[in-house]
Amino acid sequence: MVVRILDEHKLIDISQPLTNDIGVWPGDTPFNFKLSFTKEQTGSVNIGQITTSVHTGTHIDAPYHFDEHGEKVHELDVNIYVGPARVVDVTGCEMVGREELERFDLEGVERLLLKTSDGRDLSQFPEKFTTFRENIGPFLKEKGIRLLGTDGPSVDAVDSKTMDAHHSLNDNGVYILENIVLSEVEPGDYELIALPLAIEGADGSPVRAVLRQLG
Template sequence: MGNRKWIDISQPLTNDIGVWPGDTPFTFTLSFTKEQTGSVNIGQFTTSVHTGTHVDAPYHFDENGEKIHELDVNIYIGTARVVDVTGCDMIGREELECFDLDGVERLLLKTSDGRGISRFPEKFTVFRKNIGSFLKEKGIRLLGTDGPSVDAIDSKTMDAHHSLNDNGVYILENIVLSEVEPGDYELIALPLAIEGADGSPVRAVLRPLA
């Protein structure tokens, strides 16, 4: 058996992490120090729920969609396949049908060789309208990408988000796969149970199956 240690594929939440243009920046501060309280440090943070590695709830783009606290946690725990599609500007049926995805429930796509997290990317790989129907045919329930969104930064129609949602595929964004080899893994990427929320940061980890 090879090395089966868990691999962290999350972006660290730092005070200089790049956020979606115009969105709430991440800040962590100590509200009270141990010196002040006499016993403990107490911290607080402010953030958009779409900062760093996170999942989108359907409510993010659909007024009638499920909210974070309503999602099935089983979607975000289980076997996953990492596939390298580096160099593709757009991804859909055309780009993925050459890969063996039989039996895959969670698909994690490596679209770049990595990027610094302190600056929001000017360009990233996005997804075609046919992505949802293709993944449904394959039985895939979760799509993960190392980009900050499945749609372009200036999209108002959110075609890929709706395509995935219409076909029962959930979304995990901003994972870090630069040091991860293609193959099969166990995935844990649990969202927080934030009542009424449209998304949630996650601590995403992988462990090789073999």
């Protein structure tokens, strides 16, 4: 995928395009866009509709996704998803936790975005992707980080039932952004904008995630 740079605002689009062939979590609702009514039918406008899982493409997980008592999307503080962010390259790591991140300077970082691969075919759900250790939450809390973003579809493995990384992050006040696209983004400091939709009662939400180049 080619990263789209919106030159006039120095914005880098790090979202996965929502297409009818996008790869989805095994067994989840496929994404589909179609016209419910055409301009010919209405005499004035085209009207589209979408069917999707809220975890398709680039999205945030609300704590309610894995915790019955956790915050739902409409209860989240939107300030979490806007502000300074650091992109760090951990490509090649099968798992990421304290051991893998201690070598990076993360002082003063509030939002950490991890590049774990050189890109993938977005029409296919990946057979393998980087997941996170149970010690990730306490480590990020020590650093003052409150948002973790990954270019993988989840912070836990596909077959996980305990969701250890999700709980570790949530227990330490760290929110989750998944399926961002960082294959063409250089490590460094940016401003992140990745606002969730205000979906009442939802466990997650698609986002349009962009980075603003600093300087």
